[in-house]
Amino acid sequence: MTKKGKADGSGAPRGLSLHIGINEVSADAYEGWTGPLAACEADAHDMAALASARGLKATQLITIKATRRNVLRALRAAAKALVAGDLFVLTFSGHGGQVDDVTGDEDEQDDKLDETWCLYDGQLIDDELYLELSRFAQDVRVLVLSDSCHSGTVTRAPDPALVNGRPRQMPRDIARRVYQAHRAFYDELQRDVAKAAGAASVDPDTALANVAVSQRLTAIVKDFKPAVILISGCQDNQFSMDGDHNGAFTGQLLRVWNDGRFKGNHARLHALVRAGLPATQSPNLFTLGPAAEFLQQTPFTI
Known part of the structure; x- marks a missing residue:
């Protein structure tokens, strides 16, 4: 693969990473709810340490720094800096939420929801994440690790109060209250994303937890150039659980990685992480773009 545009002229691949960890959100942005969690900041610190040990230049956005503006700015800076063959690792640890979808062709009885990451001062909608990922250049490799809940089929999910431990899911009543207040x-964010993508009436429902090639997703970006792998913390009708030091998903991933002693590709990493978690939390793996070769590589390899 021919490399272009390297500042040092070496042509060697480079790696950047962004690690988001949010132990609580702003009450002003979430109608008085702060959603306290225990292990998200530690998740970000530990994943940044892993990335740095692999030679990536790691950036952390922790709790009050993990704003919509800062996250979007960091994603766009990485997309601008990286070229074919480079690696970008994005990790998120915090609450997942939902807002009503307003741009999709949905049956009124379907109750479609767009999934979100609960950033400190507001939610990042799945539409936005998908569009930001599409900004990366041809053949940039992007690995996304999401340790949060993204229950698109929320009506089939158990009530968080009935789940042992701390689920990383904004409660349904809070999600509804926040959406109604803002x-x-x-709604305008979703319309702006659809307009920016040159697509009318699109619905990338559950894109955070289900980044897979589909008619709805490709309606936003018909020519998706980067190679993207997403490993999410759970199925869309489950909850990712918090912990005392790490979240259940991140903790198991770190155990499998074993300070770099892990041998295998992304699919094996996903399989071993999934095997070490209970049936109530089964991580998903999805790909988007030309990711077949990327899947066969050892994770976190520049």
């Missing part, structure tokens, strides 16, 4: 903002 409806104009979130």
Whole structure:
């Protein structure tokens, strides 16, 4: 693969990473709810240490620094800096949420929801993440690790109060209250994304937890150039659980990685992480773009 545009002229691949860990959110942005969690900041620190040990230049956005502006700015900076063959690792540890989808062709009885990451001062909608990932250049490799809940089929999910431990899911009543209070903002965000992508009436429902090639996703970006792998913390009708030091997903991933002693590709990493978690939390693996070769590589390899 021919490399272009390297600042040092070496042509060697480079790696950047962004690690987001949010132990609580702003009450002002979430109608009085702060969603306290215990292990998200530690997840970000530990994943940044892993990335740094592999030669990536790691950036952390922790709790109050993990704002919509800072996250979007960091994603766009990475997309601008990286070229074919480079690696970008994005990890998120925090609450997942939902807002009503307003851009999709949905049956009124379907109750479609767009999935979100709960950033400190507001939610990042799945539409936005998908569009930001599409900004990366041809053949940039992107690995996304999401330790949060993204229950698109929320009506089939158990009530968080009935789950042992701390689920990383914004409670349904809070999600509804936040959306209603900030409806104009979130609805306009979705319309802006659809307009920026040159697509009308699109619905990338559950894109965070289900980044797979589909008619709805490709309606936003028809020519998706980077190679993207997403390993999410759970199925779309489950909860990712918090812990005392690490979240269940991140903790198991770190155990499998074993300070770099892990041998295998992304699929094996996913399989071993999944095997070490209970049936109530089964991580998913999805790909988008030309990711077949990327899947066969050892994770975190520049």
